[in-house]
Every structure is written in structure tokens, then in C-alpha cells.
Amino acid sequence: MPLALERPAMQRLLPRLFLALLLALLALSAWQWRAGPPLQASMLALLPQGAGDELVQQAEQRMQEPLNRELLILVGHAEREQAIALVQRLGQQWAESARFEQVQWNLQADLAALRQQLRASRLALMPRADRQLLIEQPDSFIQQRAAQLFDTFAGFSLLPIEQDWLGLGARAQQALNPHQRVQTDLASGALLVEDQGLTWALLRARIQGDSFDLQAPPAIAAQVASARTLVTAEGGQLLAASGLLYAAAGQAKASREISWIGGTAILGILLLLLLSYRRLRVLVSLLPIGVALLAGCAACVLVFGQINALTLVLGASLIGVAADYPQHYLSKSWGGVRDQGNWHSWPVLAATLPGLSLSLGTNLIGYLALGFTPFPVLTQIAVFSAAGLIAAYLCAVCLLPAWLDGLQLQPAPGLLRLSEKLLAARARLLARTGNWKLLAVLLLFCAAGLLQLQTQNDLRQWLGAEPQLLDDAQRIAELTGQQPTSQFFLVRAADEQQLLQRQAALSVQLDGAVADGTLLGYRALSQLVAPASQLQPLREALQDLPQHWQPLLAAGIPEAALNTELAQLLNSDQPRLEQALAGPLGEAWRPLWLGHSAAGVAGIVSLQGLNDTAALHGIASGLDGVQLVDRLGELNSLFSATQLSAAQLKLLSCAAIVLLLCLPFGFGGALRIVCLPLLAALTALACLGWLGQPLTLFSLFGLLLISAIGVDYAILMRENIGGQAVSLLGTLLAGLTSWLSFGLLLLSQTPAIANFGLAISLGLFFCFLLSPWATPTRNTTAANEARSPL
Amino acid sequence: MSRWTRTARRALWASAATLALFGASLAQAFDLTQLSAQLAKPALVRGPFIQEKHLRSLPQPLTSRGQFVLSREHGLLWQLRSPLQQDYRIDDRGIARRTAQGWQQQPGQDVAAQQSRLFLAVLKGDHAGLAEDFELQLSGDAEAWQLDLTPRSRLLQQIFNVIHIQGGALVERIELAETQGDSTLLRLPQSQPGTALSEAERHAFGP
Numbered sequence: 002m003p004l005a006l007e008r009p010a011m012q013r014l015l016p017r018l019f020l021a022l023l024l025a026l027l028a029l030s031a032w033q034w035r036a037g038p039p040l041q042a043s044m045l046a047l048l049p050q051g052a053g054d055e056l057v058q059q060a061e062q063r064m065q066e067p068l069n070r071e072l073l074i075l076v077g078h079a080e081r082e083q084a085i086a087l088v089q090r091l092g093q094q095w096a097e098s099a100r101f102e103q104v105q106w107n108l109q110a111d112l113a114a115l116r117q118q119l120r121a122s123r124l125a126l127m128p129r130a131d132r133q134l135l136i137e138q139p140d141s142f143i144q145q146r147a148a149q150l151f152d153t154f155a156g157f158s159l160l161p162i163e164q165d166w167l168g169l170g171a172r173a174q175q176a177l178n179p180h181q182r183v184q185t186d187l188a189s190g191a192l193l194v195e196d197q198g199l200t201w202a203l204l205r206a207r208i209q210g211d212s213f214d215l216q217a218p219p220a221i222a223a224q225v226a227s228a229r230t231l232v233t234a235e236g237g238q239l240l241a242a243s244g245l246l247y248a249a250a251g252q253a254k255a256s257r258e259i260s261w262i263g264g265t266a267i268l269g270i271l272l273l274l275l276l277s278y279r280r281l282r283v284l285v286s287l288l289p290i291g292v293a294l295l296a297g298c299a300a301c302v303l304v305f306g307q308i309n310a311l312t313l314v315l316g317a318s319l320i321g322v323a324a325d326y327p328q329h330y331l332s333k334s335w336g337g338v339r340d341q342g343n344w345h346s347w348p349v350l351a352a353t354l355p356g357l358s359l360s361l362g363t364n365l366i367g368y369l370a371l372g373f374t375p376f377p378v379l380t381q382i383a384v385f386s387a388a389g390l391i392a393a394y395l396c397a398v399c400l401l402p403a404w405l406d407g408l409q410l411q412p413a414p415g416l417l418r419l420s421e422k423l424l425a426a427r428a429r430l431l432a433r434t435g436n437w438k439l440l441a442v443l444l445l446f447c448a449a450g451l452l453q454l455q456t457q458n459d460l461r462q463w464l465g466a467e468p469q470l471l472d473d474a475q476r477i478a479e480l481t482g483q484q485p486t487s488q489f490f491l492v493r494a495a496d497e498q499q500l501l502q503r504q505a506a507l508s509v510q511l512d513g514a515v516a517d518g519t520l521l522g523y524r525a526l527s528q529l530v531a532p533a534s535q536l537q538p539l540r541e542a543l544q545d546l547p548q549h550w551q552p553l554l555a556a557g558i559p560e561a562a563l564n565t566e567l568a569q570l571l572n573s574d575q576p577r578l579e580q581a582l583a584g585p586l587g588e589a590w591r592p593l594w595l596g597h598s599a600a601g602v603a604g605i606v607s608l609q610g611l612n613d614t615a616a617l618h619g620i621a622s623g624l625d626g627v628q629l630v631d632r633l634g635e636l637n638s639l640f641s642a643t644q645l646s647a648a649q650l651k652l653l654s655c656a657a658i659v660l661l662l663c664l665p666f667g668f669g670g671a672l673r674i675v676c677l678p679l680l681a682a683l684t685a686l687a688c689l690g691w692l693g694q695p696l697t698l699f700s701l702f703g704l705l706l707i708s709a710i711g712v713d714y715a716i717l718m719r720e721n722i723g724g725q726a727v728s729l730l731g732t733l734l735a736g737l738t739s740w741l742s743f744g745l746l747l748l749s750q751t752p753a754i755a756n757f758g759l760a761i762s763l764g765l766f767f768c769f770l771l772s773p774w775a776t777p778t779r780n781t782t783a784a785n786e787a788r789s790p791l
Numbered sequence: 792m793s794r795w796t797r798t799a800r801r802a803l804w805a806s807a808a809t810l811a812l813f814g815a816s817l818a819q820a821f822d823l824t825q826l827s828a829q830l831a832k833p834a835l836v837r838g839p840f841i842q843e844k845h846l847r848s849l850p851q852p853l854t855s856r857g858q859f860v861l862s863r864e865h866g867l868l869w870q871l872r873s874p875l876q877q878d879y880r881i882d883d884r885g886i887a888r889r890t891a892q893g894w895q896q897q898p899g900q901d902v903a904a905q906q907s908r909l910f911l912a913v914l915k916g917d918h919a920g921l922a923e924d925f926e927l928q929l930s931g932d933a934e935a936w937q938l939d940l941t942p943r944s945r946l947l948q949q950i951f952n953v954i955h956i957q958g959g960a961l962v963e964r965i966e967l968a969e970t971q972g973d974s975t976l977l978r979l980p981q982s983q984p985g986t987a988l989s990e991a992e993r994h995a996f997g998p
Binding site: 112147148153154157161162163187562 | 946
């Protein structure tokens with residue numbers, strides 16, 4: 002191959018081939034982007050699929066849907082009328098917008114339908130405590146009803162008294178509205194919460210499509226922002242909560258960071274190249290960066306159908322690696338300074354090609370190792386990077402030499418002197434301490450650092466949510482009393498009755514949790530339709546009720562009326578679950594019903610305001626068909642488990658790199674080249690400990706990459722073409738370009754990305770410091786200088 | 792007055808009783824502005840009340856009787872005496888029932904609290920606000936007037952047809968006609984302005 006590169010025919014053919022490939026790539030990308038950018042904004046989409054079966058995933062999807070599509074707004078004002086007027090204005094404005102499928106700011110209840118369902122299913126709707134009272138203390142049950150009939154302040158009952166003499170409907174009605182904090186304004190129908198002198202009006206909106214539509218989150222965020230301006234101008238306050246707003250914030254942050262991290266990296270690299278080589282045409286060596294990003298995007302869209310915003314941010318760091326390849330041969334121009342020789346692109350490429358190809362091989366191994374983790378984001382990054390690296394390599398090998406042909410580089414001599422000084426300083430240090438003493442000090446530093454290292458794995462790092470969004474969501478939860486939790490119970494059964502029984506059994510346990518304060522509330526299908534097994538004792542108790550209803554007779558209620566109602570209650574069939582769900586009272590329960598499948602039926606029990614997750618695990622264990630689904634907990638433990646497998650992957654990738662490098666350098670040389678980046682990674686790890694920074698999954702993946710990129714520098718030093726000072730300078734430039742981009746990730750506002758950036762920056766720094774040890778001993782150095790192409 | 796705005800929200804009848812308290816003075820050309828202008832005067836009213844629930848299916852109404860004490864400063868004490876004994880207290884803390892263990896605060900009375908807010912608009916002389924929700928019709932003069940409230944909103948229309956409030960020197964009668972055919976009549980036949988709370992009443996309002 003090196004010989005072939007000397008031939009003019011080859012020097013003409015390679016650029017043409019590459020340009021044809023590039024054209025094909027451009028065409029592919031244009032086709033992929035034909036209907037707008039195939040970008041995905043949701044960070045959550047990058048989390049691994051849950052371990053559960055299809056039903057669990059269906060249930061998770063059901064529970065997450067409101068998160069992705071619903072928007073909850075509270076408009077607060079000191080004047081009640083103003084709060085209502087403002088929410089009405091917003092509601093009408095949004096209802097006209099095509100963005101929203103449904104906007105609800107007031108209760109448009111059809112009371113006739115509500116009354117009918119309430120009357121027909123009074124028995125099945127009675128809460129457990131009321132059933133118990135009727136069965137165990139019928140006297141007190143009747144006395145309470147009698148008192149209620151004369152109570153001036155009993156409030157409003159949906160059912161007229163003569164349809165509900167015994168008050169079962171009134172009790173069921175109370176249970177239907179467990180959030181006492183949200184009240185309905187009778188005049189306007191607005192949903193209000195009063196708190197500390199402010200009246201808050203509730204608005205709920207559901208968007209068209211979902212949050213995976215890239216345009217939706219920013220548009221919704223803009224709409225919320227303008228609503229906030231409007232409300233604030235009228236002297237009110239606005240609170241908003243929605244998964245969409247997190248997505249919008251994440252998207253805005255990602256695009257901001259892509260442009261400034263990517264932009265700064267490119268600008269920095271540009272300056273570095275100009276200052277180093279002092280020739281404008283050298284800037285064509287930036288071309289591999291563009292080609293790499295393009296190929297990475299195209300490959301991702303080809304494999305996954307879409308590319309996630311997070312992949313783009315992390316993938317932007319590929320700029321640093323892609324810019325390294327031309328450095329392999331450009332940096333050899335300093336050899337020319339010393340030898341007064343000329344630098345010619347094709348011959349230099351021929352000399353450096355083996356090292357360049359080895360670099361590509363080791364980089365690929367490092368990135369591809371990422372692909373074997375269960376994290377979709379890392380798989381995407383692996384595909385993005387592998388495709389990008391290959392494209393950058395091809396560009397650097399096939400096209401750039403042709404475009405750089407005949408260029409006279411004017412490398413800054415100061416840089417070479419700096420490199421020589423650094424090497425001289427290292428030599429002086431080694432002369433005083435020797436290799437082993439230095440290594441011992443380093444290992445001591447590492448050991449002490451590792452002892453201080455703390456691991457931390459939390460999904461919140463991943464999201465890095467905006468504090469204002471979190472504050473708003475928390476305020477809304479406090480005000481409305483609705484604190485949805487991500488944990489829920491999935492209940493399976495053979496048929497509907499068994500499902501209701503199992504949910505009822507679970508409810509007994511949950512009532513205990515509510516009583517001792519670990520849980521605020523829950524919603525179960527058995528609240529809407531009590532299982533037949535619980536209706537039976539209730540009917541028996543009703544049959545005995547005439548012995549106890551004297552107080553009602555005393556109040557003037559005719560016995561015939563009571564008897565008629567009793568007969569009606571005893572003989573009426575209670576509705577089936579699907580019937581009850583279809584009625585207006587069933588609305589809040591509808592998402593909980595997962596329907597029939599081959600294995601039977603399934604339903605969810607959702608939870609509110611959970612204070613102690615651990616307590617839930619005990620609850621599920623004793624009950625048949627009940628499963629606690631705790632996605633957050635599952636993910637956090639998956640994060641920890643993956644750390645271990647990441648460490649194993651790192652060792653495996655090192656073994657693979659050693660095998661690859663055995664071919665040119667022999668086992669000893671290969672081992673040395675691989676051990677240096679490992680030592681650098683270890684030192685970086687120790688630094689995290691010294692800095693008090695936690696080791697997260699992401700910093701670990703950063704170090705995994707270091708083992709690949711660091712090998713690149715070691716190879717450059719080992720090949721030692723043009724002498725040690727020239728090679729070190731090449732390493733310095735390559736390191737600086739990588740560092741510019743990775744180091745800037747350190748400044749990302751997403752903790753996961755910043756953590757990644759910090760680990761990789763530290764790793765790169767130590768890789769550079771340790772790289773001179775890759776150079777073979779003196780006598781071989783001389784031989785390599787003889788191999789200089791210049 | 793501001794203490795009242797909070798208190799009166801609690802229940803329809805409480806607010807109606809407020810009318811009884813404040814609708815004292817006589818005026819010639821009687822309109823809502825004047826009615827509300829008169830509402831801020833006396834500090835204490837006492838009297839008996841009779842509540843009748845007229846149900847379509849019963850020949851006799853469900854009747855209950857008792858005494859009320861309305862204090863501008865403290866709130867409303869509502870003492871049901873027959874057919875059973877039950878005391879209620881309404882103040883800025885909400886509605887409370889007297890039990891063997893002492894006063895027990897009732898959980899938020901959703902709709903009952905809402906109903907009274909409408910009367911609050913009358914008390915504040917907020918005709919515009921009230922007219923948004925109700926058709927208002929005031930007839931008669933200051934000695935014998937009747938205020939009719941007909942709901943405009945769909946939700947309210949599904950609950951009651953009309954509310955009649957009648958009074959002379961004080962409010963004497965409040966009648967709620969429900970859509971389902973039942974009606975509730977509250978009579979305050981012998982309300983008297985008072986001077987000071989008794990020891991027991993003061994104790995009932997508590998600290």
C-alpha cells in the first residue's frame with residue numbers, strides 16, 4: 002500500500018473514489034432530511050427498555066402518556082374573579098390553537114348523566130370505610146343519615162333525597178372527589194384552589210401528537226411563556242408542569258450547547274492549525290470533521306431511524322478525534338524544519354499510514370465497546386462515532402493529500418523548541434528519580450485518590466432538569482394535592498372479578514400505607530366497581546337495615562319510601578367494569594384498565610404522593626398477581642450494574658487492542674502501548690477522587706474512550722517518525738484538538754455530559770503526559786529517525 | 792367587612808342571614824346599590840330559624856328549627872334544636888360541628904361554599920360580578936322587597952331554577968327551587984338586632 006501511494010495513478014484515483022463516496026453520502030443525507038430533521042428530543046427515549054414483559058411496557062406507556070402529552074397550568078391571582086377571567090381567556094385562546102387536542106379550564110359536567118350513573122352504581126361505588134360502617138354499625142349509619150337530612154350545611158348532593166333516602170349515593174359522591182383542595186366554581190365551572198390569600202385556577206391541556214414530535218415542545222414552551230407574560234401583566238402568577246416543558250428545555254439546552262461547544266471547538270482548532278502551520282490552505286484538514294459528523298448522522302438515521310439530540314451533543318466531541326488524523330502527517334513538517342527538507346503530502350502519508358490505520362483500529366475498538374452496553378444512547382454514540390471515524394480516516398487518507406499536494410508548510414519553530422524543552426525537562430527529571438520511583442509516586446497518588454472516590458448513580462443527573470420547572474411542578478403538586486409517582490402496581494388476573502378482588506385486597510394494604518403516612522392516596526379500579534365478593538355482605542347488611550331505621554321514620558320519612566329504595570338497591574345489578582369506565586364517573590379510572598389479553602385481564606393501581614418506596618415492595622410480595630413496577634428504581638440499579646459491565650468492557654477492549662497491536666509492535670510493545678492509557682485512566686480516576694467529584698456511569702464511559710484515544714498517542718510516539726520531539730508535538734496538537742472539544746463538554750449544563758467531559762479531559766491530559774514512555778529506547782530511536790521520509 | 796367576605800363564603804344560608812342583618816334601613820327608591828349600601832351597619836343579630844325541605848314525594852316537609860346568632864366580628868352560630876340537636880359554627884376557619892370532643896372542623900364543603908360566594912357579590916355591591924352568573928331582579932321597596940336570582944351558567948342551571956330572597960326591615964325568607972323539583976325554604980321570622988354576645992356564645996366562638 003505505501004508503495005502504491007507513490008504512484009501518480011493512485012494519487013489521482015483515490016481522491017476521485019472518495020469524492021464519489023462523499024457525493025453518495027450527501028445524497029443519502031439529503032434524502033434522510035427530506036421531511037425535516039430526523040432529530041429526537043426526548044432524553045428518556047435513550048434509556049434502556051424496562052426488563053418487564055409486554056404488559057408491563059404497555060402499562061408504563063399508559064402511565065407516561067400524560068407526562069408526554071399533558072400540560073397542567075395554575076393561574077393565581079389575589080382576586081378570585083381575576084383568576085377565573087384569566088384562566089378563561091387562556092382557555093379560549095388555547096382552544097383555538099391547532100397545537101392542542103383538548104383544553105379544559107372549567108367543568109362542563111352533564112349532571113344528568115352523572116346522576117344517572119351515580120344512582121345506578123351506588124353500591125359498587127361505596128368506599129370501604131362506609132361499607133364497613135353500614136355492616137358493623139347500622140345504627141350509627143342511620144343516625145348519620147338522619148342528621149344529614151336536616152343539616153343546613155350538608156352541601157350539595159347530586160342525587161335528590163327521594164332517590165337516595167339512605168344516603169349511599171351521597172357517600173359515594175364524597176369518595177369520587179378525593180382531592181378536596183380543588184373546588185368547582187359553580188358560576189363559571191372553573192376549577193379553583195385557594196391558598197394563602199391567592200386563588201389558583203386550573204387549566205389542563207392535551208397536545209396534538211406527542212412530545213416526540215420535535216416541533217411540539219418548543220412551541221408549547223413558547224405558548225406557556227406568552228401566557229405567563231399575559232398573566233403577570235395582569236398582576237397574577239402562572240405555574241406550569243409538563244413533561245413537554247422538560248423536553249423543550251432539554252432541546253433548547255442541547256442546541257445551545259451543540260452550537261457553542263461545537264463552534265468553539267472548531268474555532269479553537271482553526272486557530273491552532275493556523276498558528277502552528279502558518280498556511281491558510283492547511284485549513285482543508287478540517288474537512289474530515291465535517292465528513293465525520295455527516296457520516297455519523299447518516300449512519301444513525303440509517304440504523305435507528307432517528308438521531309437523538311444527546312447523541313449529537315456527545316458526538317460533537319468526535320470533532321477532536323476526527324481532527325487528529327491529519328495531524329499524523331501534518332506534524333511531520335517540523336521534521337522538515339530541522340532537516341531543511343521539504344514536506345510532500347503523499348510520501349509523508351505513505352510513511353505514517355500504518356500508524357494512522359492502527360489509530361483508526363484502536364479508536365474503533367474503543368467506541369464499539371460502548372455499543373455492547375444496554376444503553377441505547379451509548380449504542381447510538383458507538384454507531385455515530387464508528388461511522389464518523391471511518392469517514393474521517395478515508396477523507397484524511399484519500400482526499401486531503403491531493404489537496405495538500407505541493408503545499409509548503411511553514412511550521413512555527415517555537416512549538417518544536419517547546420516540545421524539545423519538555424522532553425529535556427523529562428529527561429532531567431528521569432535522571433534524578435528514575436522510572437520506578439516516579440511510577441511508585443504516581444501509584445501512591447492513585448491509591449490515595451481512589452480511596453476518596455465515591456460512586457453516584459441517579460437518573461436526575463441524566464436529566465439535569467431546570468430548577469424553575471421543578472419548583473413549579475412541586476408547587477402544583479402541593480396546591481392540587483396531586484403528586485403522581487412513577488411507581489405503580491400492575492395487577493393481573495384471569496377475569497374481571499378476580500382482578501377487582503385482587504385490587505381490593507391490594508387496596509386494604511394501601512389503606513394501611515395511607516394511614517401511616519407513607520402514601521398520600523391511590524386509585525384502583527375496585528374503587529369504581531367493588532368486587533362481587535364485597536357486595537354480598539353489603540347486601541346482607543342492607544336486608545337487616547329495617548331493624549335500625551327508626552330515626553328516619555321519626556324524621557317523617559314514610560316507611561314505604563324506604564322499603565322501595567331498599568328493594569331497588571337489593572335487586573339492581575351493579576354495572577360491569579367496562580360499563581362503569583365508559584360512564585362520566587369513570588373518566589379518571591379509564592387509563593388504569595389495560596383490557597383483555599390471551600393471559601386474562603390486567604389493570605393498574607396508581608399512587609399519589611409516595612414517601613417511602615421501600616414500603617411498597619413489602620406490600621406486593623404477599624399478593625397474587627400483583628407486581629410493583631418501579632421504573633426509576635430499576636433504572637438506578639441498572640446504572641450501578643452497568644458500571645461493572647463497563648469496567649469489564651474496558652478490559653476486553655484493551656485485550657482486543659493488545660491483540661491488534663501485537664502485529665506491528667510485538668507483545669511487549671503492544672502491552673506497553675496499552676498500559677500507558679490505562680495508567681492515564683487510573684490517574685484520571687484518582688483525580689476525580691481528589692477533586693471530590695463522583696464516579697458516575699458517564700465518567701466511566703469517558704475513561705473507556707480514553708483507553709482507545711490514548712492508545713492513538715502512544716502509537717504516534719512509538720512509531721516515532723521524524724524523531725521524539727516531532728512526535729511529541731504531533732501528540733500535543735492531537736491532544737489539544739481532542740481536549741478542546743472534550744474539555745468543553747465539561748461546561749455542559751447537563752450533569753451527565755459535564756461528568757463525561759471532566760473524566761475525558763483529565764484522561765487526555767495524563768495520556769499526553771505519559772505518552773513519551775511509549776517511545777522505544779535510544780538505539781531504536783536512531784533507526785526510526787533514519788526512516789524519516791524527509 | 793373583609794372578615795365577612797371570608798366567612799360568608801362558607802355557606803349559602805350564612806350569607807343569606809347576613810342579608811337579614813344588614814338589610815335594615817328603609818329607603819324610598821330601592822335598588823341594589825342602596826341595598827348593598829345598607830349592608831354594613833349592625834354588629835349583631837339573633838333570632839329563630841325554621842328550615843323546611845319540601846320534597847315532591849312527601850306530603851309534609853322535613854322541618855327543622857333552631858336559633859342563630861350572627862356576629863360581624865366572630866361569625867355565625869347556628870344552633871339546630873329539633874328534631875335533633877346540632878350546633879354549627881361558621882367563621883374564617885370554615886364550617887365546624889360541635890361534637891362531644893368539642894368543635895370539629897368540617898372538610899371543605901365544595902358546593903355549599905360556592906353557593907354563598909354569589910351572595911357575597913351582593914354584599915360587596917358587586918352587581919357586575921353577580922350579573923355575570925345570575926339574572927337579577929329586585930322588586931318592591933325597602934319595607935317589602937324581593938330579590939330573584941336566576942342562574943345563567945349551565946352548571947348552575949342544572950342545580951337550581953331560581954333563588955328568591957324576601958325581606959322587609961330584615962331578610963325574612965330565602966327559597967331555593969332545585970331543578971329536580973324539591974325546594975328548601977328558610978324562614979327567619981323574628982330576627983332582632985342585639986348588643987353583645989352572651990358568655991356561652993363568646994365561648995362557642997372560641998379564641
